[in-house]
Amino acid sequence: MVNQAESILKSSALSITSSRKKILDVFLSASTALAHQDIEKLADQYDRVTIYRTLQTFLDRGIIHTIPTTDNTIKYALCSDDCISSGHHHDNHVHFLCDQCGRTLCLDDVMIPAITLPNGYSMKEINMVVNGICKLCRA
Amino acid sequence: MVNQAESILKSSALSITSSRKKILDVFLSASTALAHQDIEKLADQYDRVTIYRTLQTFLDRGIIHTIPTTDNTIKYALCSDDCISSGHHHDNHVHFLCDQCGRTLCLDDVMIPAITLPNGYSMKEINMVVNGICKLCRA
DNA sequence: AGTATTTTGCAACAAAGTTGCATTCTACAG
DNA sequence: CTGTAGAATGCAACTTTGTTGCAAAATACT
Numbered sequence A, B: 001m002v003n004q005a006e007s008i009l010k011s012s013a014l015s016i017t018s019s020r021k022k023i024l025d026v027f028l029s030a031s032t033a034l035a036h037q038d039i040e041k042l043a044d045q046y047d048r049v050t051i052y053r054t055l056q057t058f059l060d061r062g063i064i065h066t067i068p069t070t071d072n073t074i075k076y077a078l079c080s081d082d083c084i085s086s087g088h089h090h091d092n093h094v095h096f097l098c099d100q101c102g103r104t105l106c107l108d109d110v111m112i113p114a115i116t117l118p119n120g121y122s123m124k125e126i127n128m129v130v131n132g133i134c135k136l137c138r139a
Numbered sequence C: 001a002g003t004a005t006t007t008t009g010c011a012a013c014a015a016a017g018t019t020g021c022a023t024t025c026t027a028c029a030g
Numbered sequence D: 001c002t003g004t005a006g007a008a009t010g011c012a013a014c015t016t017t018g019t020t021g022c023a024a025a026a027t028a029c030t
Helices: A004-010 A019-029 A035-042 A050-059 A081-085 B005-011 B019-030 B036-042 B048-060 B081-085
Strands: A063-069 A075-078 A091-098 A104-111 A122-133 B064-067 B075-078 B093-098 B104-110 B122-131
Touching: A004 A081, A019 A050, A019 A075, A035 A081, A050 A075, A050 A081, A050 B036, A075 A104, A081 B005, B019 B036, B019 B075, B036 B048, B048 B064, B048 B075, B064 B093, B075 B104
Parallel strands: A091 A122, B093 B122
Antiparallel strands: A063 A075, A091 A104, A122 B122, B064 B075, B093 B104
8 A cells, every 4th residue: 555645745746755745644643733833843853944835835735724723823734535626625614622732623524504795705715613622621 | 072992991991091092093993803913003103012912901801802814813803892791702703804905804794603513522612714805805 | 299000112032934045855858 | 777957955044923021101099
């Protein structure tokens, strides 16, 4: 079996480098969305600048997406398959930000409900972020 | 008629200072949510630190609220009357971020629909942000 | 007006993000 | 398999953003 990170890079027509593979592996083995800082720690053999540039590349190709948070940190998460394959990026599930452990989770089963915008507005992307206490912290 | 900024400060039991009045005036005359940077420019006679501290004070008192955005900037907006008066802060309308002019608008008429979280999760706050093109940019 | 308390501005610092450029690596042709 | 063009990386320097301590100034209240 081919390395999963490599096949993602190949299907995005990106050259295969060790930093890209490492950063993808970090995402693949993470259960939550990651801040830049998390990635820096988990891939600390690479330069800060490289991580910035790699994340930007992945964003451009739609390999990852950002999740807006109330605490002024951007979190990054891998796009799910259908989100990548649909050509035009859409990320239609709710994100959950735990106030206790700080983790950001994709609630893949909770769809964002449709809303009606006032006349004259057009929608390109929609984000729904819930703050609260997650399953693990309550247990 | 008493100055609107002063009456807001009085009802929040804050002392009346020129910087607080100025920053409130900036919000009152703005039609959109503002980033820290915007406020710095519009109230440039005051120190950066004062603006940070004043915004924090206003947040603590529920005079303003933050809007998470996908571009890693925090935007601030005045709370509407019912959002202030309800004691416990809740900001239940949708926010709109225009990709063209960059403005962030409160869509006061569009309520955030209710969602059901998976078992074990508790909700404290919910945010819904729509990206797209606003009324003015389409016109 | 006088004074306790709060707020402000300054300076210094810490953290986050960006840019230019020389070096290294990857993909690919031959 | 080797050479090479183009892409990616690391480093250094820098800008921007946010924080903290403290002395000076302003506010609220007697």
